[in-house]
Amino acid sequence: MTTQVEYWRWTESRYTNPEVDWRKASTITAGIDVGSVSSKAAVLADNEILAYGLMRTGSNSPDSALNAINRAIEGTGLTMKDIKFIVGTGYGRINIPFAGKAITEIACHARGANYIWGPVVRTILDMGGQDCKAIHCDEKGKVTAFLMNDKCAAGTGRGMEVFADLLQVPITQVGEMSLQVDKEPPPVSSTCVVFAKSEGIGLLRQGWSKNMVLAAYCSAMAHRVVTLLERIGMEKEFVLTGGISKNIGVVSRLEKELGIQAVPLPKDQKFDPQLAGAIGGALFARDLLAKSRKAF
């Protein structure tokens, strides 16, 4: 029997904040971000992150959303009934039956980034599974401008997954490996993922090492999103969210090309920048709940 290894398959995960006792919280809300590749749920107890779940998106949004929130509350003692308001976000946002409101991931990432990194954040680059967004926000985390990439998977997580599979490198190691090259190769020239993959195969046949091909792809991806940031304009402070923000090979090349360092995650931060959208959603859910309580 042969075992088929899928190198793109990143590990699903969850997290509970040991310092938060939800039973003492007056308000519990959640944000669920159903993206094209991953579905994230973040649970907020008052103003603190209580738990999160990070799962792969399945074939339909309601199931993916439920899967993510169930994973988030797993082992916390919480039930869905304890969550007083849920905001749905991400491309599957309009199809989450138990969400009280849908808000775009653009607004949610800005709000989430404001929470994670603080009010200094002005530019957010969200590098997601199938698209990429450059966002400007004010000190409250409210969007003031944004740009989205065109309808193409180049420069997104899906493209990186294709390369991980092609080179048989686990997706989490792509970034590190791409930095282990003696000389930085020229970037892959095709912007289309399918063509870029063909180009990658060609480079391997020419005798390039895996690391070199990964370097060429990470560099192409960095270059592609730099053009997006140049179009919207760069305002400090700058942060990265979304799955690709965890790929050091892309991030370091991006920082080099921009000549600006992204603000690092706060030291006490135990959660993942891929959760920014879900966290933003949970914060909006909290505001909405406060508003509705006020109304009565």
Place this chain on the structure above:
Amino acid sequence: MTLDRAKEIVTNRHDYAREWKKKTGSKVMGYFCTYVPEEIVYAAGVLPVRVIGSHEAQSYTEPHIYAMFCPFSRDVLAQGLRGKYDYLDGIMIGHSCLHLRQAFGAWMTNVPASFSYYMYTPAKIQSPHAKELMLAETIEFKKAVENWLGRPITDGALDKSIEVYNTNRRLLKQIYELRKADPPPLFGSEAIELVLSSQLSDKAEHNKILESVLKELPQRRNGPQGGNIRLMIIGSEDDDTNFLRYVEGLGATIVADEHCTGSRYFWNETIPEKDRLRAIGNRYVNRPPCPTKDWESRRRFVHIMNMAKEYNIQGAILVQQKFCDPHEFDIPPLKALLEKNGIPSLFLEFDITVPIGQFRTRVEAFLEMLQLEVV
């Protein structure tokens, strides 16, 4: 509501033209650009109908024009090649952009009609000679139509045509005037349908539709809600009313527009003078211009900013047909100008069909941005 009649004409445009032909026994002329002096066609007893988009994916145009031609020109040509316009007796174009002219050329070659005419119109309306040039071309065009039909177009017929066309423009402007209210009595998608139906039907009949609409609107109960975000749409040819309906279902109302399927088509009237052809020609030189002709000073921007102020807009959607170079060139300075005046804008690139999922996120995020508070 008579508004439904306008929608019906747009939806069943081919049936409308066929029925008109049967009813009148007269000819129908398809035209490709709103720089065609329609008054002359109408005065000749021929019905001018604009060829607009079908928004159906197609694979007919590739052998004739390259895929980097704008989606509108490809969509137009595809319909011709597929025989959707088999009832047309003639086709014509007023010179504006090359994509559409080449589509016209491919149509002319592959779908022969008994009359096909390429009318040159000034490429620079700011030129001191633009009006003389337009007059000379208008004279030539009138002669060509007369030769085709074998009868003269009389001054009396021209006067009547000018009057019918001016009435249509005046009525549309009166309806647009109502959109300054909050809430306006009609949706932007409906306003565009009123303009499109004007381009597709007999203006004398359309005037009656507009008169009824004007009477009905003040009593209307199911119009847009108050407090919606007031948007303006600006840019290329835009007949995708489904997309506009979609935007207006998200808590926004489109209250103004600058498209050749909207205000640019009817904003100014023909000012009558003894030389009818000069009067008609001047009207086209003076109209809110298409960016293909608007050089070097931008009259277009003046029209846009006046509308933006008068209609009290909160944001603008800049619509560009993919690969439309003239609009592409105008968009960066226009975006900056709007911004300087406190009006944020969203840029969307249109194809024959639009990627609704991606556009939804962009439009929703734009509307969230325009609200004081997201929640």
